[in-house]
Amino acid sequence: MDIWALDFPEFPILDGTVKISIEDENSKININALISEFAPSTKYYGILQRFFVNMGLPMDIADAIIDWVDPDDSRFPYGAESSGYYQTLSPPYKAKNAPADSIDELLLVKGITPEIYYGLGGGNYGLEKNLVEHNKGDVTLPEEKLEDLNAQPVNGSEDDNEPITAGKEKDRRLDKYLRVYGEWMKYPDESSRININTASYRVLISLTDEISEETVQKIIKKRNLEPFKTVDEISAFTGKGNTVNSLLTVKSHIFKITVTSVNLNGKYKSVYYYDRDNKKILYCSGEY
Numbered sequence: 001m002d003i004w005a006l007d008f009p010e011f012p013i014l015d016g017t018v019k020i021s022i023e024d025e026n027s028k029i030n031i032n033a034l035i036s037e038f039a040p041s042t043k044y045y046g047i048l049q050r051f052f053v054n055m056g057l058p059m060d061i062a063d064a065i066i067d068w069v070d071p072d073d074s075r076f077p078y079g080a081e082s083s084g085y086y087q088t089l090s091p092p093y094k095a096k097n098a099p100a101d102s103i104d105e106l107l108l109v110k111g112i113t114p115e116i117y118y119g120l121g122g123g124n125y126g127l128e129k130n131l132v133e134h135n136k137g138d139v140t141l142p143e144e145k146l147e148d149l150n151a152q153p154v155n156g157s158e159d160d161n162e163p164i165t166a167g168k169e170k171d172r173r174l175d176k177y178l179r180v181y182g183e184w185m186k187y188p189d190e191s192s193r194i195n196i197n198t199a200s201y202r203v204l205i206s207l208t209d210e211i212s213e214e215t216v217q218k219i220i221k222k223r224n225l226e227p228f229k230t231v232d233e234i235s236a237f238t239g240k241g242n243t244v245n246s247l248l249t250v251k252s253h254i255f256k257i258t259v260t261s262v263n264l265n266g267k268y269k270s271v272y273y274y275d276r277d278n279k280k281i282l283y284c285s286g287e288y
Helices: 043-054 059-071 103-108 141-150 211-225 231-238 243-247
Strands: 009-011 016-024 254-263 266-276 281-285
Touching: 043 059, 043 243, 059 103, 211 231, 231 243
Parallel strands: none
Antiparallel strands: 009 016, 016 254, 254 266, 266 281
């Protein structure tokens, strides 16, 4: 319901147009938070395993990701390190053994093919039913409403009987659900937690073994009507005392900003990862 989350239409500038979209990175699973200095794996590890299983992919990929970002050469049971796997490839390379700097490093990790990373196949691709574009509610913003943005906040419907469309998102790109930015050494730091107000269906269904599709739908319906204000409210859905609650939040800190400009010279897209708290750009890239 925040202004940044609305689908802004493209607007004219000089001899072309510009389209800006903002995506909440706190809605995703931070793969760098899979490890900490206190434990070989954190509770994010179980979430990531369930995420891949729900995608119809081997949960072993979680082990390979941990081995990529952890600081040692000790292999997880189904993971991969430099000597036993990456150095045998052509061309050979080493496991990162350090926090990932960009989410597309996953393309270097054992078991993650371009087909899987870009969501074009693999696992249960093509077999899932009742897929939806997103679970954000109505985020459209007619151009005539742009001038009224500062007047009143966007509100959800108050009709509890209103049918809700909630389901797995069509998009299977891994960078839609996984991220690398957020403080990972201070476990579980607020910046690495998952925002229950913006998390996708695919992330929500992966939080615990006990969470059901019906519960995920209730979470999505509740937040579309009125966002969660405290983590304590989440217990009504995840269960009191559930340890996963310590990994959740109702605030967001890191955002992905995509700016696409089109003019007579062609199309240019730039992507920025932005830390709102520290007012700092963490990473940027661009392409024609």
